[in-house]
Every structure is written in structure tokens, then in C-alpha cells.
Amino acid sequence: MAELHVYNFSFQNLSQKNMSFTQVFQHIKRFMEKDRNGSYKLMFGTDSQVHSSYTRFITGIVIHCETKGAWACIRKVIIPRKMMNLHERISYETTLTEEVVSMFSEEKKEELINIILPNIYKGASFSIEGHIDIGSERKNKTKIFVNEMVSRMESLGIEPKIKPESFVASSYANRYTK
Structure with missing residues (x-):
């Protein structure tokens, strides 16, 4: 019964709208079946943007193969208020990725x-990464959240990536938050 929750999620990319999780999973499987010798990374990441009366969150799913390119899609979530607290926003981004x-x-x-x-x-390989839109550089306002968010990704058994390696969150998802 718990699986029903999964199917209420809607994903999209440039060629398809309103994909169910089942459809997304089938796309990923088909992509990997094209080259069973590939080196694959399944990557997830969320970014957000505060707008005038709402905050838009975009979670990206990317399956990448060094020799075959990538297939990707996003999930959009709108919170009907300006989410100004940085910790709340970063934490919610991580929750959506989780x-x-x-x-x-x-x-x-x-x-x-x-x-x-x-x-x-x-030479075939498969890994899963959780991309977090935070950085540990001295000037980065999000550096105080790095340990917390990295621990959350590790607790899921996936490899956490922060800036500059967290491109699914900081580049791909970011493109759709505007």
C-alpha cells in the first residue's frame, strides 16, 4: 500500500510531461540496456528559487553514461510562500531529494x-549520487550545513556531492527554478 504514494509524483523533461515514477524508471532501465558495458551514475539533486509570492523547488534525476550521454527529468514543487530562511530551504531541498x-x-x-x-x-559500473546545492568554501553561506546534509545523503546509502561537484542541483535543476 505504501507504494501508491510513489505514483502521485509527476516528472517531466523537454520531450515528455506528466511522467509517473514507473515511466521514469523504465526510461532509466532502457537507457542502461543500450550499453550493458557502460559506466553509469544515477544522480539526484534539488535546487530552489524564491520568487515574489512562492518558492519553486526543482529535483533533477540524471542517469549518465560516460560513452552514451545522459537521460534526465525533473520534478517541480511549489511552496506558496517566500521561503527566506536558508537552513529551512536547504533542508527542504535535501528532503525532496531524499x-x-x-x-x-x-x-x-x-x-x-x-x-x-x-x-x-x-569495466561496467553503477553508482548513485546525491547532489546537494551547498559548498564548503569559506565565503559560502551554506558551509555550516554541509555536515548535516552530507550525513543525510550518506544515511540513504548514496554518495553525497557538494559544490563544485553537485552539478545536478547547481546546474541542471537550477536552470528550471527561474
């Missing part, structure tokens, strides 16, 4: 790993 990551159950991850598993000795 929600999407959690849709990839152990069974789903296993399905993806099984695509490349017979070819790991030929």
Missing part, C-alpha cells in the same frame, strides 16, 4: 545493477 531517492527501492536498484552485473569485469 523523497525521490527513496522511490528507488532495494528491488529497483537491484534491477538496475543486474543490467550491468554480468559485465563488471569488462
Whole structure:
């Protein structure tokens, strides 16, 4: 019964609107099946932008293969107020990323790993990353949240990435927050 929640999410990209999680997962599987020897990274990240009367959050899902390019989509969430508190906004970005990551159950991850598993000795690989739109540089206002948000990603069993390596959040998702 808990799985029903998953299907209420709507994803989109430049060629498709209103995709269900099931459709997104099928796109990712088909992308990986094109090259079972590929080196794949499944990456997630969320960015936000405060507008005049609302805050827009965009979560990106990107499956990338070094030799075959990438397939990607986004999920949009609008909060009907200006979310000015930086910690609240960064924390909510991380929560939205966690929600999407959690849709990839152990069974789903296993399905993806099984695509490349017979070819790991030929160089095939699969990893999952959580991209967080924060940085640890001295001047970065978000550096005080790095340990907290990185720990949250690690608790999901995925590799956390912060700026400048968190491009799914800071570049791909960011493009759609405007």
C-alpha cells in the first residue's frame, strides 16, 4: 500500500510531461540496456528559487553514461510562500531529494545493477549520487550545513556531492527554478 504514494509524483523533461515514477524508471532501465558495458551514475539533486509570492523547488534525476550521454527529468514543487530562511530551504531541498531517492527501492536498484552485473569485469559500473546545492568554501553561506546534509545523503546509502561537484542541483535543476 505504501507504494501508491510513489505514483502521485509527476516528472517531466523537454520531450515528455506528466511522467509517473514507473515511466521514469523504465526510461532509466532502457537507457542502461543500450550499453550493458557502460559506466553509469544515477544522480539526484534539488535546487530552489524564491520568487515574489512562492518558492519553486526543482529535483533533477540524471542517469549518465560516460560513452552514451545522459537521460534526465525533473520534478517541480511549489511552496506558496517566500521561503527566506536558508537552513529551512536547504533542508527542504535535501528532503525532496531524499523523497525521490527513496522511490528507488532495494528491488529497483537491484534491477538496475543486474543490467550491468554480468559485465563488471569488462569495466561496467553503477553508482548513485546525491547532489546537494551547498559548498564548503569559506565565503559560502551554506558551509555550516554541509555536515548535516552530507550525513543525510550518506544515511540513504548514496554518495553525497557538494559544490563544485553537485552539478545536478547547481546546474541542471537550477536552470528550471527561474
